[in-house]
Amino acid sequence: MNGKREGMFAFLFLLPFFVAYVLFTLLPMLKGLQMSLYKWTLIAKLHFVGLDQYVQIMRDPEFWNALWNTTYFVILSTPTMIVLALGLALVANRNSRLKTFYRSVFFLPSVLSVTVISYVGLFMFRPYTGLVNNVLKWLHVLPENKEIFWLTDETNAWLVLVAVTLWWTVGINMILYLSALQDIPDSMYEAARLDGATDRQLFWYITLPSLRPITSTILLLQLIASYKVFAQIWLITKGGPLNQTRPIIQYIYEEGFKNNNLGYAAAMSYVLFLILLILSLIHMKWNQRAEGGTPA
Amino acid sequence: MKWIYRFLSICLALIFLVPVIWMLAVSVKVEGFKLDSVFDWFLPPYSLDSYKKVLAQTPLLTWTGNSFIVATATTALVVLLSSMAAFALSVLRFRFKRLVYMIVLAGLMVPGEATIIPLYQVVKDLHLLDSYSGLILPAIASPFAVVVLKSFYDALPGELLESAELDGAGLWTIYSRIVLPLTKPAMSSIAILTFIGSWNSFLWPYLCVSSSELFTLPIGVPTLMSGYTRDYVIPMTVNSLSSIPIILLFLIFEKQIVKGVSLTGLKG
Numbered sequence: 001m002n003g004k005r006e007g008m009f010a011f012l013f014l015l016p017f018f019v020a021y022v023l024f025t026l027l028p029m030l031k032g033l034q035m036s037l038y039k040w041t042l043i044a045k046l047h048f049v050g051l052d053q054y055v056q057i058m059r060d061p062e063f064w065n066a067l068w069n070t071t072y073f074v075i076l077s078t079p080t081m082i083v084l085a086l087g088l089a090l091v092a093n094r095n096s097r098l099k100t101f102y103r104s105v106f107f108l109p110s111v112l113s114v115t116v117i118s119y120v121g122l123f124m125f126r127p128y129t130g131l132v133n134n135v136l137k138w139l140h141v142l143p144e145n146k147e148i149f150w151l152t153d154e155t156n157a158w159l160v161l162v163a164v165t166l167w168w169t170v171g172i173n174m175i176l177y178l179s180a181l182q183d184i185p186d187s188m189y190e191a192a193r194l195d196g197a198t199d200r201q202l203f204w205y206i207t208l209p210s211l212r213p214i215t216s217t218i219l220l221l222q223l224i225a226s227y228k229v230f231a232q233i234w235l236i237t238k239g240g241p242l243n244q245t246r247p248i249i250q251y252i253y254e255e256g257f258k259n260n261n262l263g264y265a266a267a268m269s270y271v272l273f274l275i276l277l278i279l280s281l282i283h284m285k286w287n288q289r290a291e292g293g294t295p296a
Numbered sequence: 297m298k299w300i301y302r303f304l305s306i307c308l309a310l311i312f313l314v315p316v317i318w319m320l321a322v323s324v325k326v327e328g329f330k331l332d333s334v335f336d337w338f339l340p341p342y343s344l345d346s347y348k349k350v351l352a353q354t355p356l357l358t359w360t361g362n363s364f365i366v367a368t369a370t371t372a373l374v375v376l377l378s379s380m381a382a383f384a385l386s387v388l389r390f391r392f393k394r395l396v397y398m399i400v401l402a403g404l405m406v407p408g409e410a411t412i413i414p415l416y417q418v419v420k421d422l423h424l425l426d427s428y429s430g431l432i433l434p435a436i437a438s439p440f441a442v443v444v445l446k447s448f449y450d451a452l453p454g455e456l457l458e459s460a461e462l463d464g465a466g467l468w469t470i471y472s473r474i475v476l477p478l479t480k481p482a483m484s485s486i487a488i489l490t491f492i493g494s495w496n497s498f499l500w501p502y503l504c505v506s507s508s509e510l511f512t513l514p515i516g517v518p519t520l521m522s523g524y525t526r527d528y529v530i531p532m533t534v535n536s537l538s539s540i541p542i543i544l545l546f547l548i549f550e551k552q553i554v555k556g557v558s559l560t561g562l563k564g
Contacts, residue, residue: 117497
């Protein structure tokens, strides 16, 4: 094969991808840096302010509040997500005729759009007429003349947001656990059983240790995904009550598009990017150590 | 013990199913129905009037069409562009190959959410805001898809490509007649995951599009939801209608979707 021709061919094959990649990924990265150094509105670029906006972010209580809210969401949702995903995978991995039924049921919510799951959640958790309060009254957990106001109380609002998010996304992590469970060789269980191990021992000494690599992967993917949380919170609580559930992306959005302050929003995006980058780098290191393989 | 376990499993499955069943059940109830007990949510009388009403009085069908156009175009372009790039990076020899691959890998570290503000500015500068192109083009370069496909192309036996080369097959033939057909499962996984991701995408369409006739389902649906404080039938009809295509897709392609997720990890 003629090397020059092959080089030309490679160039042509890479070109379409790279045109889009440069325009919509690399260029915005640079543009974001530029915007973060300027006063920049929806209409026009105003004046250069240097690093002022980054200094301002560090002193902005609203920024810290939004960052804390996001972190709080991460703390609430990540451990519950991992435990639930593992539990569901164990259920769906049992040898029973309902095996595929369980898998489908647990995964189904993951394909629904964030709008649909948010509005189903929102309507279910309504006071007076919502399904959740109905069921709680029917079970006599909640007295007939009482109501739980799910979305106007901070703690309850977080509960709803975490519950809806778990219901929506746990299926994907369940699938990851499920395929890891199926990779554990049966011979290991058989050998241990011959040695007289109980079901409980099999779980603690074979299943759990075998799941360690996938758990660290899920953990870090989950951390990254949770820091980007926005749409379900925007649709269910709008960040309320009183911005107490407002995540960082919502603050970026509102500052940029409602307050017409794209420069400041771009600077905050960069701070978020740094946080996510650090998490990604940890993930890559972790993966490399676990598999000794290529980063992906 | 076994029965307790079975009972708990069924309860879990019910908890997962109930919101979807509730959505579908309420959507076929009669508007303004009276709720005396919990079961009234699920029991007849049923009626499809709310479906007729929503389809006649809202642009939901147009938005479904938009979602379909955007998701299909995005998927087709992602598969085409990433498979071409992955072919070059896997099979072809050229200068700076490592460097080029490193640049693609770096893209895995850039979360779309963190560049949404400058992306808006770039798309605005290109005069693509509020258009199909503006919805589609920013999503078509997926470093993730390139990396996944490259790993599949790398796993193809080298002798196969070499013998094809010796038989005088051109590079285009090797790509389209050998590499593509042999990696169909990987490509369909990428395609299905891209389609679902695009179909459900919220933040970018929300910023990019302002005219209602260009809305996709996820950003159109919220505009229909305000003002329903007492009635649940119309909102759940809207939810059901906008979910039915993706639920059907899920039922048809479940095996591939599940395989795709476990094969490629998660994205989106």
